[in-house]
Amino acid sequence: MFTRGPAxxxxxxxxxxxxxxxxxxxxxxxxxxxxxxxxxxSITPVFYVASVxxxxxxxxxxxxxxxxxxxxxNEQLKQEQFSYRTQLQxxxxxxxxxxxxxxxxxxxxxxxxxxxxxxxxxxxxxxxxQQVLVNKGSQDGIYEGQAVLDAFGVLGQVIEVxxxxxxxxxxxxxxxxxxxRIERTGFNAIAEGTGAMNRLRLNFVPNTTDIREGDLxxxxxxxxxxxxxxxxxxxxxxxxxxxxxxxxxxxVTAARMERSGEVMLLWPPQTWQPASSxxxxxxxxxxxxxAITPATGPANSPAGNPAINPANTPATPASTAPASAPAxxxxxxxxxxIGEAAR
Amino acid sequence: MMHARHGTHWVILSFLFALVLTVxxxxxxxxxxxxxxxxxxxxxxxxxxxxxxxxxxxFAVGLALxxxxxxMLGLHALLLSVLAYVCVKQYSxxxxxxRPMQAAFxxxxxxxxLLLQLWIENAVQPVSIRASYWLPALSSGLLWFxxxxxxxxxxxxxxxx
Numbered sequence: 001m002f003t004r005g006p007a008x009x010x011x012x013x014x015x016x017x018x019x020x021x022x023x024x025x026x027x028x029x030x031x032x033x034x035x036x037x038x039x040x041x042s043i044t045p046v047f048y049v050a051s052v053x054x055x056x057x058x059x060x061x062x063x064x065x066x067x068x069x070x071x072x073x074n075e076q077l078k079q080e081q082f083s084y085r086t087q088l089q090x091x092x093x094x095x096x097x098x099x100x101x102x103x104x105x106x107x108x109x110x111x112x113x114x115x116x117x118x119x120x121x122x123x124x125x126x127x128x129x130q131q132v133l134v135n136k137g138s139q140d141g142i143y144e145g146q147a148v149l150d151a152f153g154v155l156g157q158v159i160e161v162x163x164x165x166x167x168x169x170x171x172x173x174x175x176x177x178x179x180x181r182i183e184r185t186g187f188n189a190i191a192e193g194t195g196a197m198n199r200l201r202l203n204f205v206p207n208t209t210d211i212r213e214g215d216l217x218x219x220x221x222x223x224x225x226x227x228x229x230x231x232x233x234x235x236x237x238x239x240x241x242x243x244x245x246x247x248x249x250x251x252v253t254a255a256r257m258e259r260s261g262e263v264m265l266l267w268p269p270q271t272w273q274p275a276s277s278x279x280x281x282x283x284x285x286x287x288x289x290x291a292i293t294p295a296t297g298p299a300n301s302p303a304g305n306p307a308i309n310p311a312n313t314p315a316t317p318a319s320t321a322p323a324s325a326p327a328x329x330x331x332x333x334x335x336x337x338i339g340e341a342a343r
Numbered sequence: 344m345m346h347a348r349h350g351t352h353w354v355i356l357s358f359l360f361a362l363v364l365t366v367x368x369x370x371x372x373x374x375x376x377x378x379x380x381x382x383x384x385x386x387x388x389x390x391x392x393x394x395x396x397x398x399x400x401x402f403a404v405g406l407a408l409x410x411x412x413x414x415m416l417g418l419h420a421l422l423l424s425v426l427a428y429v430c431v432k433q434y435s436x437x438x439x440x441x442r443p444m445q446a447a448f449x450x451x452x453x454x455x456x457l458l459l460q461l462w463i464e465n466a467v468q469p470v471s472i473r474a475s476y477w478l479p480a481l482s483s484g485l486l487w488f489x490x491x492x493x494x495x496x497x498x499x500x501x502x503x504x
Contacts, residue, residue, distance in 0.1 A: 043410055
């Protein structure tokens with residue numbers, strides 16, 4: 001029995017040296033990404049077991065909800081869906097018009113890339129890090145650095161990918177920053193996380209800048225990591241100190257991080273080529289460089305349109321069936337029956 | 344080593360259970376004071392079976408904890424190895440402690456690991472903490488009164504040795 005004596009000290013030294021090596025390698029880049037990904041994949045069941053009580057609770061509350069309540073909710077959802085569909089019809093018409101005008105100007109235009117819905121299976125909102133875990137991983141084509149949205153705005157980006165799960169760093173993490181644009185004026189800035197719930201900070205905005213409380217911030221797309229034009233947040237408070245060169249600006253995020261149940265993963269948009277398709281639909285390609293040759297998509301993407309993927313069930317990874325996509329952009333026929341009804 | 348190994352899978356299961364409790368979704372106020380279940384479990388097994396579970400077991404558990412909490416790989420491996428070292432060195436003494444003294448020992452160990460974690464994370468990237476950062480040490484100390492009889496009952500019933 002070597003429970004005493006120098007053997008323990010040597011063991012500790014070995015363990016500590018190994019741990020330090022791992023930390024340095026992990027911090028200095030992707031040297032241990034393989035190990036990390038393999039470990040994360042093998043430990044995934046723990047997350048599913050941990051989410052059982054929540055799922056049971058959700059299932060229970062859904063099952064015993066009263067009929068009247070369900071009907072009311074159903075009615076409300078139908079109304080919402082109707083209004084969204086009418087808006088979408090207008091959007092597709094505008095998109096087509098935009099594409100045509102850009103075609104006339106012969107300038108490249110970005111269309112929407114592939115999308116996928118994922119469920120949040122674990123939330124980790126410690127003061128030192130703000131992350132969530134979602135139920136899509138490398139099997140679904142998720143990659144590191146991918147942009148993640150929720151229903152209200154930009155949520156964060158993927159920082160770690162396992163086979164069936166991936167970890168999302170939220171905008172509010174103090175290690176995170178996102179390039180933004182003030183929508184009213186077009187002024188560019190960087191929004192940094194503060195580590196506090198739903199709070200960001202704008203740094204290095206000069207005191208004299210035209211900026212007001214309530215201004216909307218959208219992603220500017222300058223870092224080429226987040227697509228441009230998605231809501232990031234709203235200016236909550238501005239403190240101008242005449243002695244300081246820069247104003248202190250607090251931002252509240254558009255994404256509602258404490259209640260995000262489902263998130264949307266985005267793939268980079270493809271550059272639209274006027275010559276490649278007269279209908280204004282870009283070929284689906286996962287590469288972020290301009291896709292000159294169509295139909296070079298990856299194995300799991302359909303050789304068709306950039307479609308919204310309704311796969312929110314974990315059992316059907318990457319089922320990007322275009323036939324079941326409810327909101328596929330069809331610029332060639334902008335006025336559907338519902339669109340007509342709304343006019 | 345020629346020890347009769349019995350019930351290893353139960354020990355692994357107890358660690359998996361502790362890992363599940365570590366990531367179990369909790370309301371915010373409980374989340375801040377979530378006890379360090381894995382550390383408690385590790386301290387128990389090292390104190391109870393120091394010839395079987397020591398620094399290397401702690402290292403492996405720490406790796407799992409790193410991956411599951413998304414921390415730097417090796418961070419918890421280092422912290423838990425240090426804790427296991429202290430426990431292995433002191434197990435004969437700690438076993439003689441009364442329960443409140445053991446709880447205080449656990450509180451100190453969890454506090455120590457939180458402090459080390461803060462140092463390492465600060466060295467890599469400055470982090471800001473609130474007073475609630477230290478709550479897990481307190482809650483872990485309190486939970487020891489429940490966790491210790493639970494794991495001891497498990498060990499005796501299943502004759503883990």
